[in-house]
Amino acid sequence: MERVVMARRLGCPLPSARPWRNRRFYAAFAQQTPELRQWVEKNGGYVSPGIELTQDGQSGLGLRTSQWIPQGQTVISLPSHLPLGMHSGETNDDAKEIIQSIASRVPGVNMDTGWSRCGRGALGITASLQYPPLIYQVKKRCKVLYELSTRDIPAVLETCQGEKHPFAGQQVDGGALGWAMSAVSSRAFRLQNKKSGDSERVLLPLIDMCNHSFAPNARLEQIPTADNSDYKLQVVAESSLESGTPLSLNYGALSNDLLLLDYGFIVVDNPYDRVELKYDPSLLEVACMAGGLSSQGLPSFASPAPWQQALLAQLRLQGAGASLLVTLGGPEIVDGRLLAALRILYAGEASELRHQDLKELQLWTPQPPLGFVNERNVLRTLAALAALVLARSFATTAEEDRELLGTAKYASNQQLIVGYRLEKKQMLLDVVVKLKDRLKRLKADGKIGPIGVQDVSARKGKGFG
């Protein structure tokens, strides 16, 4: 049995791009449960009589239970011929070849990058995101979409006539292409192809009506047949479900950036949300001072000792092949490489690290690996760094965003975007709180001396190594 994950990585519309956002559309569609059920069953699938299509608040359409479902019960089962992928369907061979040739030019399919709705107006609202890494992603995808629709796809389609034309003679403009890619990205699952062993993205009828939760009440399984020649896909209840419970699957440990780009929604208090920043010694220097640490006796971040440089190179934060992108947030609170780098930079001598595993330096351990003073300096610097990133990266404050969210004149796209940047700020504030909390717990042990030159000697006396 294999778990199947939502494929994400292809793209998703912002809410206004979804025709089904219209309430009447939802209501009409939700009534089609019997037809969908019959279609699945006619094609060899199974749908529990205990589930139905419904309109699910902010999430659009969804599935919910219409009766009590016991834990472990299969609620949907699809045979392997129902998922729709690049290699399935009844398109004629010429058209299939052309579609595959178009797909090979789409970075989202081959390079595992995401998409967003990049049609008219997308760039206008992009600036409101305020968060440069996401703005960059949106612009990049807009560019790819533009090039595909104005250059690459017309070049392929030019040679196609009649039967060969995969879209029955219709042109594919940026809007249509963006819509199609978004529709796929927000609904595709990643499956293991039993024959080739490759992972491929497929659309799963009915199953793709399940909305996302980080605490899902259902899971998707790919069950191989006894001889391993075929498989079926099934949605199974994770726990017993009361009647009227929305069915949810976990789309994956996705940040709000990926959820917004690929699915068009964000999760409040998303445990996997992060901010990206560049590892920058001068920023660390400022954070060190902002953290109230005296510069006396403390390291020069810009020109560390050779042994520190060697360790930073091992962390790929220095030298050829360095990768300077680090993150704050997520379950680990701070990127392990950044944590290790600060621990190394605050260590007085190479001997302090003699018995230290570089991997362990990247983790939060119950005991601070290089002693209390080292850890306190690290925590103070990191908390100040998170506060600095918060102050420097966004044009508005969290308070201003909250006020904006409260004003009715905002259309849903704008609300989503303001909500997105507010979540980023809130996440950074949470990082500061978590780091300060750690600092408090460290201090509660009563082993921390005053800050300054004494710290260095105290640290030297700890006897690590």
Ligand SMILES: C[S@@+](CC[C@H](N)C(=O)[O-])C[C@H]1O[C@@H](n2cnc3c(N)ncnc32)[C@H](O)[C@@H]1O
């Ligand atoms: C696989 S489809 C699920 C069915 C979809 N709600 C519909 O109306 O067809 C994924 C899309 O559902 C919506 N969605 C899923 N989970 C959501 C959530 N937790 N919050 C808001 N929207 C959600 C998003 O629009 C997303 O792109």
